[in-house]
Amino acid sequence: MRPFLSVFWCCYKEDPADEAYDKGLRSYERYMANHQPEYLHDTIQNFQSCLDLHLETRRDSRARREPDSPDLSEKIVRAYLMLTMALLSQYEKQPTLANLQHLARVEPNLFMEWGTKRPRNYTYLSMLYNVATAYNRAYLQAISQPPPSPTSPSDPANDTWSLSPIDLYQRAHIGFGQIPHALNAESGMSGMSSMRGMVLSRLANLEVLRYYERGATYALDTAISYFKEAVQSFSILPADRLLLRECLDILATAYYKRFEIDPARNHQDLDNSISYYRNVQSQYNEQHGAEKMAWIKCSHHLATMLYKRYEINLQHNHPGPVGNGELPANRAALEDLKNAHDVGKEAKNVLDALTDDIISRLGLRETKEHEDKLWGVLAQHSTHTSAQSSRQPSPTPSSNRIRRKQFKASICCW
Structure with a gap:
């Protein structure tokens, strides 16, 4: 009787990849409840194990010249999505270079797996926004800190691969830049105006940082253009008023900075700066x-x-x-x-x-x-x-x- 039960259990035992996925979900739920780092560590390990097993199955199938089954493709996307979410949480809690590099190695595969069959909801847009925000944060850190001393010990993670400020800027800009196009395809979605305004404001801030870092005057032109679009995108809902106010404040500063570059040519920018400062000061x-x-x-x-x-x-x-x-x-x-x-x-x-x-x-x-x-x-x-x-x-x-x-x-x- 026992051998029969053993064979029966073997046949119906849960797939190891699915088991790892379920463990990852449970660990992530515990982490979200109490934010203990050990649960997040277990979450990342389990989702990575799940993903590795699914990718191994894919390699075996392709070696036999078999196409991916819809079920396997869906499971791979799901594993990449949950792993990326966990890595975003890890970087948010500890914004270190090693954590960012781990994220940078995984997240492109998620969007590649999605391809043109991305979900028709906020999942795709929120992932684009959150990943771009992580690179934006790292870019701000990179340009605000002095470069390491030549005599200081190097970061081991830097020995093989490093994200330079220009890499971070480009990744953030590309990520934010894709969202308005995706929003155009999701015309029936509520809250589009707010998200468009936030994204355009982020793009504008990136250009302002670019100006401060490199003195590129064209970056101010681009920033002002993005800011003006963002102002038009924000609705009159109370939830948007703080975002609109911040946008107007920085837009006023951008106008003045462009005026400073060439007062004779950009004299109208001083009037614009005063107008926007008056507007936001009253708020x-x-x-x-x-x-x-x-x-x-x-x-x-x-x-x-x-x-x-x-x-x-x-x-x-x-x-x-x-x-x-x-x-x-x-x-x-x-x-x-x-x-x-x-x-x-x-x-x-x-x-x-x-x-x-x-x-x-x-x-x-x-x-x-x-x-x-x-x-x-x-x-x-x-x-x-x-x-x-x-x-x-x-x-x-x-x-x-x-x-x-x-x-x-x-x-x-x-």
């Missing part, structure tokens, strides 16, 4: 703790831009230094000065009300220094403008030059 709540830092920085930027436009218009109307007793002829310039003064005063009052400890904790030390310098310039100009209206002597040419130097120092906080 921040300066009394709200979580938003106070963003409101202060945005207000400082807006005041700086308004003063910059005032100075340009002043120079345009008075090619030489303003002589004693002369009044600026451009009323728009005076309006910019008044607005810059009012916005700057609001920002300075909020900053002055914060303790040194809070300023340091919020990372506002440098902003406060620049705001104090800007406020000194604004107060001096406003005083002299009022004095001129009373036919009192105006600033001397030397004091004008001093204020221009102070202004240049005040805009270095971006």
Whole structure:
């Protein structure tokens, strides 16, 4: 009787690959419940074992010139998907080079297996987005950290294969770039506008980082184009308002950066920058703790831009230094000065009300220094403008030059 039962059990015992897959699922559920790293380690091991067994079956079948069965193809895709998800969780928890390289070796195979038969739901889009986000994070880390010292010991994982900043940028850009095209094919899906806006915003931020890293002016043109599309894509739903506000804030900065490159050619960009800063500044709540830092920085930027436009218009109307007793002829310039003064005063009052400890904790030390310098310039100009209206002597040419130097120092906080 026992030999018969043994043979019966052997015939109906679960496939080892399926058994490994089930173990992987159980381990992943435990990890998601308590985030213990040992469960994630077991998850990756089990899904990798499952995948290896399925790939071995495929190799044997192809050696016999047999096509893949639909069941085997589906199981391989499923194993790649769960392994990629686990590796994404591992990199999110520990963003190390080794973990990223493990992900980079696996995830391309998932999309290759999917091919043109990708699922008609958010699974494909979310995987594209999450993988691209991982590369985006690594790219930001790579360009913000100094290169390793030639005398420092090398990372063993680097000895055979390494992901350079340009590799990370390209992988992130390709991943994000595929999503809008995929969204076009999923026209019946809800939430498309929000996802399109997020992806376009990510692409724009990548280009801004590219500009800061390499000084590539074309990257700013591309970033602004992506940002403008993103702004149009975000809906008016409350869930999108924070994303829209962040997008507008960075778009305003991108416009100013492009203006700085060639003020004569890109003069309209200064107007655009001011317009977007005004828009987003009104959306921040300066009394709200979580938003106070963003409101202060945005207000400082807006005041700086308004003063910059005032100075340009002043120079345009008075090619030489303003002589004693002369009044600026451009009323728009005076309006910019008044607005810059009012916005700057609001920002300075909020900053002055914060303790040194809070300023340091919020990372506002440098902003406060620049705001104090800007406020000194604004107060001096406003005083002299009022004095001129009373036919009192105006600033001397030397004091004008001093204020221009102070202004240049005040805009270095971006």
